Amino acid sequence: xxxxxxILVMLIAFVVGVDGILDEWQIFQPIVACTLIGAACGNLTAxxxxxxxxxxxxxxxxxVGAAVAPDIGxxxxxxxxxxxxxxxxxxxHGIALTIPLAVVGQLLNVFxxxxxxxxxxxxxxxxxxxxLARLTRVHLLSMGVQGLRVLIPTILVMLISPPAIKxxxxxxxxxxxxxxxxxxxMIAAVGFANLINMMVSRSLWLWFFLxxxxxxxxxxSIFILAAAGLIVAISYVWVMNKRHGSSADDGGSGDDxxxxxxxxxDL
Amino acid sequence: MTCKGEEALIKTMTHSDSNNGGPIRLRSSDFxxxxxxxxxxxxxWNFERMQNVGFAYIMAPAINRLxxxxxxxKQAMKRHLQFFNTAPIMQSLxxxxxxxxxxxxxxxxxxxxxxxxxxxxxxxxxxxxxxxPVWLGTVRPVLSAFAASLVLxxxxxxxxxxxxxxxxxxxxxxxxxxQMAGYRRGADIINxxxxxxxKNAGNATSIFGTFMMGAIVARWVKVDFASVSTFISNHTxxxxxxxxxxxxxxxxxxxxxIWLIRKQVSPIWIILxxxxxxxxxxMVGVLV
Numbered sequence: 001x002x003x004x005x006x007i008l009v010m011l012i013a014f015v016v017g018v019d020g021i022l023d024e025w026q027i028f029q030p031i032v033a034c035t036l037i038g039a040a041c042g043n044l045t046a047x048x049x050x051x052x053x054x055x056x057x058x059x060x061x062x063x064v065g066a067a068v069a070p071d072i073g074x075x076x077x078x079x080x081x082x083x084x085x086x087x088x089x090x091x092x093h094g095i096a097l098t099i100p101l102a103v104v105g106q107l108l109n110v111f112x113x114x115x116x117x118x119x120x121x122x123x124x125x126x127x128x129x130x131x132l133a134r135l136t137r138v139h140l141l142s143m144g145v146q147g148l149r150v151l152i153p154t155i156l157v158m159l160i161s162p163p164a165i166k167x168x169x170x171x172x173x174x175x176x177x178x179x180x181x182x183x184x185x186m187i188a189a190v191g192f193a194n195l196i197n198m199m200v201s202r203s204l205w206l207w208f209f210l211x212x213x214x215x216x217x218x219x220x221s222i223f224i225l226a227a228a229g230l231i232v233a234i235s236y237v238w239v240m241n242k243r244h245g246s247s248a249d250d251g252g253s254g255d256d257x258x259x260x261x262x263x264x265x266d267l
Numbered sequence: 268m269t270c271k272g273e274e275a276l277i278k279t280m281t282h283s284d285s286n287n288g289g290p291i292r293l294r295s296s297d298f299x300x301x302x303x304x305x306x307x308x309x310x311x312w313n314f315e316r317m318q319n320v321g322f323a324y325i326m327a328p329a330i331n332r333l334x335x336x337x338x339x340x341k342q343a344m345k346r347h348l349q350f351f352n353t354a355p356i357m358q359s360l361x362x363x364x365x366x367x368x369x370x371x372x373x374x375x376x377x378x379x380x381x382x383x384x385x386x387x388x389x390x391x392x393x394x395x396x397x398x399x400p401v402w403l404g405t406v407r408p409v410l411s412a413f414a415a416s417l418v419l420x421x422x423x424x425x426x427x428x429x430x431x432x433x434x435x436x437x438x439x440x441x442x443x444x445x446q447m448a449g450y451r452r453g454a455d456i457i458n459x460x461x462x463x464x465x466k467n468a469g470n471a472t473s474i475f476g477t478f479m480m481g482a483i484v485a486r487w488v489k490v491d492f493a494s495v496s497t498f499i500s501n502h503t504x505x506x507x508x509x510x511x512x513x514x515x516x517x518x519x520x521x522x523x524x525i526w527l528i529r530k531q532v533s534p535i536w537i538i539l540x541x542x543x544x545x546x547x548x549x550m551v552g553v554l555v
Contacts, residue, residue, distance in 0.1 A: 023355055024306045026407070026434050031414050035427040045423065052418035052426060055411050056487055061534075062403040065395065066317065066352065070535055099538055117315040123323065127344035130337045132327045135344060139324040143310030175550050182554045183545025185489030186520055190537050192484050193524030196477075199404045204477040211481025216514055222416050225482050226409060233475035237467050 001041065001086050006158065008040035009085075010151060013077045017150030018143050020073035021109070023063060028073035030054035034080035043084040050083045050091050051076070053184065054098060060191030061102075064198065068113070071105025074150050078157050086162040092181035093169055108149050116142050290374045291333050293366060298450070300328040301362065302443055308355050317352035322387075325358075329366055333373035343369070346380050353391035354398025359442040361390045363449020364456055371453075386454050397465050402438075405476030410434055412483045488517035493555045 001009075012033070020028040027033060031051045038047010054076060061069040075098035081087075083094040119142050126134035200208060215225060304325045311320040326347045334340040353361065364386060372378035414430035449456055492512055494505070527537050548554030 052415040130341040179546025179549040207477040208481040211478040215482035215485035229478040
């Protein structure tokens, strides 16, 4: 790998590590992170396809409240590097590698979230002296540590010679590799199950089956389904509100909602 | 409440005019700085006080503007280093409300530390309960499933581009609008939520999200069984069985996973189990 590519990969790894904790820009989501790594390695197409495949598996891995889900950023970067870089692993090998990497990333993340308490205590000292610049530095430093969480493992993988990795992977029996390739479609179910478990309450199951049946028995594109779903969901809530409009607690809601809308329009 | 606040603010204005140079107000550059910093809220997420440093970091430009006096500044920093945790994107609304309260406090209105903190704690729970399912549970999965479909149907690079820009435009617009709405309405905004706007938006999103989950499971979860024709020779029966399996397998597998998750089995173990199932199935010849 050229010097330029290596620098780019390291930069992406750092940014992905930072964004993984921020959960803001979504650069750490495989569909973006793997694409970037692919571009940096000069193998954009492989990066995009690997990213899209991995995305379907990790779709339901979300950090809610204080819970830490299996990591997404570290496996996205390292696996994409192995698939798109000089090692040139196949996509199925790349997918198989993401699972142990996700666990490693998760453990590192929990470890940092705990140990970083020591750094964040310096923010209290900054407050004691009224030093705002120091407060900012403490925050950015902690953020940088999260960047290292992905950067350092990435560098370690880059240091291993590609033929050595290739040799280990080639030793894996064919049945295992193909078996894993076969299970990719099944693994997507785990993420969805996690999401459904969090989101879907008893009264919502009907909507789940409606979506499932329409999608499985027709060939309507997912974009049209989404547009239709959005319209139906909003009209349903609207109609339900109209119907219960006379009840006491929902009485004045229309006016206040309009009020809030206006407020937003004014901005 | 806002009206009273404004009256009092005008009073302080005229009062401090006679002293030195008018009330202290946040400038648009402060709002922009705070808006920018909001996108880095969780950088110092820690298991002790979670987003506390993040919140103080976001407030720093406001503290700098509003509290030239060192003691006031120390107190303000301390105030915002208390425990804080909410859905990241919803924090902008809370920040907006807090900014309006801080501005009043800086201009001598009787706003106590406790009242600012109680507004923060009162808002962070409901905002988290609303924001995580909406943003992480619905918007992101639907957008990223879109993007992945685009890629796998041959649109290549447009998938990641659509995902990145659609998400960030929505997120940044929402953050900016709610920050400013929170600032204009002040603590009064809590009354708006009691009217059910959150409930309605939450209901509509969960209906939409659930519907889309069903559709995505149908299109994306696949069990690649070998055609039953390898085992049975009757042609019509084969077709019927194959299509039945195509319908039942994805939903059956998804429900099996939900059941396991409810039994507290870690998703990682389920994935490893499925790998094993895939390898065994492939070796036996049931899965292709």
